[in-house]
Amino acid sequence: MDRDQRFTQLARELGHTFDGEIKIGGNYTPVVRDGDTLYVSGQIPRVGDEVLGVGAVGAQVDLPSAKQAAAVCALRALAFIQRAAGSLEHVRAVPRMTVFVRCTPDFTLHSEVADGASDVLVNVLGPAGVHSRTSVGVLQLPKGAAVEVDLIATLNRP
Amino acid sequence: MDRDQRFTQLARELGHTFDGEIKIGGNYTPVVRDGDTLYVSGQIPRVGDEVLGVGAVGAQVDLPSAKQAAAVCALRALAFIQRAAGSLEHVRAVPRMTVFVRCTPDFTLHSEVADGASDVLVNVLGPAGVHSRTSVGVLQLPKGAAVEVDLIATLNRP
């Protein structure tokens, strides 16, 4: 099974599809390719019009739900990379991922939330998905989402 | 009208000038050029000695003022790029912008605040200014600013 197939399977297991997600136009864009580097915009756990995981982790959102939300963010990021690159097979590395966790003042398991996103990257991309990571706890996120994830990927030169 | 002229015009329309903003020296610097990539430090909406937009968005600062503050941050970033590159005409892409919004616990329109900065990039740079973006809501920012913006730009090779 290649990476694109693993991506589709994992998205299906989570009960989601990311077809038709790339919006064209606007002053910012979900992914910018510059040379062989792709910068993916911050992704909230949105599937279609629904945001999965709204609220503060530690209060309205528990740890398993937050990890799942982080996984959906990572899948969205991969969907954008797949479209921009043609195939996830072209990914050389994911050097950086940043995970913003909307949390209560006492919640300190940001790394554990971020593992939900990290696992997706490695499950789909294999060793190329092993990344550096920064996880922080923020006060709020767009649309009240519990998690937001952005990342940088690089592509193999043809 | 070229990009440098559009920059000057837009700064004038906002009633600001960014002459003389680059501080030399210190252990960090507003912009670092490494190869053809420019990394611009986090900019608050400071003009001269005054910070425009101090307070939490959703409380002391309303959405229009926050968007305006984000626009000033983006103009400052462009001012540094212009100095470092000689002219904004040399910008190839702005692959990444991150917008930190100091907000109340209930404020979720971070993307709308960030639009103030995104619009500046595209108004000045045209298609080269279309960027990836991450917007988050944070508890505080340096000097109590309502918004902080950092970005990465790349330059055309001569």
Added chain:
Amino acid sequence: MDRDQRFTQLARELGHTFDGEIKIGGNYTPVVRDGDTLYVSGQIPRVGDEVLGVGAVGAQVDLPSAKQAAAVCALRALAFIQRAAGSLEHVRAVPRMTVFVRCTPDFTLHSEVADGASDVLVNVLGPAGVHSRTSVGVLQLPKGAAVEVDLIATLNRP
């Protein structure tokens, strides 16, 4: 004295050693090298099993302690760069550092906290350590740390 010696000396002055810090394995990693760029994961002020500086800056953690915690984060980042690159002598630039400060709602001296990390970079690396920087105030950080620092470094081509 070369950079590696300055690093060792500075770590000793702070009473710390960073031997044996690189964990192997896992879905993310402290540092990813992609081409001549190193991305270092977010570092909290952990030395061995102890986190130095736990709490909110402005409440449980005062400014001098927060600066010291930021310095430890930067030393950890340098330790990872040293291992990945063989020697700090190979560092060409540190184009970006981001400093997340866990703080009280009223604390606005994030730049002053970040100076603790900036000083380490320049003390060890000299002019190559002069970086762009973003400092923000967040609600929480992993393990309740007062500061988290990530950065990007580039290496000289052989």
